[in-house]
Amino acid sequence: MNIELIGEEIPLLEGIRTARAIRRLKPDPVPIALIRKVCEAGTFAPSGGNRQPWQFIAVTDRERRAYIASLYRETFTQYIQPAIEAAKAPDYPEAKRRNMKAAIYLAEHLHEAPVHLFVAGWTRRGAPQSQALFPAIQNVLLACRAVGLGASLTTAHRAHGEAIDRYLGLDPEKTPSIALIPIGWPKGRFGRPTRRSIDTCFFENVVPAQSKD
Numbered sequence: 001m002n003i004e005l006i007g008e009e010i011p012l013l014e015g016i017r018t019a020r021a022i023r024r025l026k027p028d029p030v031p032i033a034l035i036r037k038v039c040e041a042g043t044f045a046p047s048g049g050n051r052q053p054w055q056f057i058a059v060t061d062r063e064r065r066a067y068i069a070s071l072y073r074e075t076f077t078q079y080i081q082p083a084i085e086a087a088k089a090p091d092y093p094e095a096k097r098r099n100m101k102a103a104i105y106l107a108e109h110l111h112e113a114p115v116h117l118f119v120a121g122w123t124r125r126g127a128p129q130s131q132a133l134f135p136a137i138q139n140v141l142l143a144c145r146a147v148g149l150g151a152s153l154t155t156a157h158r159a160h161g162e163a164i165d166r167y168l169g170l171d172p173e174k175t176p177s178i179a180l181i182p183i184g185w186p187k188g189r190f191g192r193p194t195r196r197s198i199d200t201c202f203f204e205n206v207v208p209a210q211s212k213d
C-alpha cells in the first residue's frame with residue numbers, strides 16, 4: 001500500500017456525498033501511517049483564531065480497546081433503549097431501524113474495531129471547544145472515505161469522559177476528548193447515505209412561513 005498516493009484521486013464533492021457512518025468493521029489491523037494520514041487531513045480544518053486545538057489519539061492496543069468498548073457499551077445500552085422500544089411499532093421507518101441496528105452492532109463489536117481514534121482539544125476559558133474540533137473530525141471522516149477506511153462519528157463515550165480521558169493520558173480539565181471515531185476496513189457493502197432533499201432546506205433570502213420547523 002502506498003500511503004502517499006492512496007485516496008488522492010477521489011473528487012471532493014463525490015467523497016462528501018458518499019461518506020457515511022460505516023459501523024461494521026473488519027478486525028484486521030490498519031497501518032498506523034494511514035491513520036496518521038487521515039488525521040493530517042483533520043489538521044487542515046478551520047479553527048477559531050487558527051488555534052488548532054486538536055489532539056488525535058489512536059488506540060490500537062487490544063486491552064485498551066476492550067476497556068473503552070466496555071464503558072461505551074454501558075452508556076450506549078441505556079441511550080438506545082427508547083429507540084428499541086419505539087422500533088417495535090410496525091410503522092417505524094425502515095431507514096431508522098437500519099441505522100439503529102448498525103449503531104447497536106457497533107456498540108456490541110467496538111472492541112473489535114482495530115483503531116479507536118479519539119479527537120481531543122484544549123479548553124478555552126474553562127469550556128470545551130467542541131465547535132473548534134468538529135470541522136477537523138469531519139475532515140478525518142472524509143479522509144477515511146477517500147482512502148477506503150470505514151469510520152463513524154460517536155460521542156457516547158462522553159458519559160465516561162473523565163475516566164476515559166485519564167486512561168488516555170489526557171487531563172479532562174485541559175484537553176477533554178470530544179469524539180471517538182472507530183476505524184477499520186469496512187465489512188461488506190455499504191450504500192449511499194439517505195438524506196432529505198436539499199429542496200426541503202434551501203431558501204433564498206427568506207424562509208417561507210409554511211417551511212418553518
Ligand SMILES: Cc1cc2nc3c(=O)[nH]c(=O)nc-3n(C[C@H](O)[C@H](O)[C@H](O)COP(=O)(O)O)c2cc1C
Pocket residue numbers: 019020021022099102103106152153154155156157193194
Ligand atoms: C454529534 C454526533 C454524535 C454521534 N454520536 C454517535 C454515537 O455515539 N454512536 C453512534 O453509533 N453514532 C453516533 N453518531 C452518528 C450518527 O448516528 C450518524 O451520523 C447518522 O446515523 C447518519 O448515518 P449515515 O451517514 O450512515 O446516514 C453521531 C453523530 C453526530 C453528528
